[in-house]
Amino acid sequence: MKDGNAIRGPVQINQGAAGEDTPTGTFDVQWKDRHHRSKEFNDAPMEYSVFFAPGGIAMHQGNVHKQSAGCVHLSATDAAAWYSYLRVGDQVQVHRQEPGSPA
Structure with missing residues (x-):
């Protein structure tokens, strides 16, 4: 949202998959990393990472047809757009997504 739009x-x-739920609520962008690699998951690529919640939770490029270990997977185009737009300190809101529904 910007100016209410x-x-x-x-x-x-x-x-996140069951038991590895993505946290919901209002968060501030903590940091960003264009070419992040996961130390927890065998150096897996996490392009366009925007970290927003404790425990290394980020929105990043990932398979939108596969659940994550807590992060928000976005298409390459959407991940790049959000990475470019969001700044450290910006507010993000995460709401529960019903299976099969758009974000």
């Missing part, structure tokens, strides 16, 4: 979306995402 949606600037992008809804976009297709996927979220």
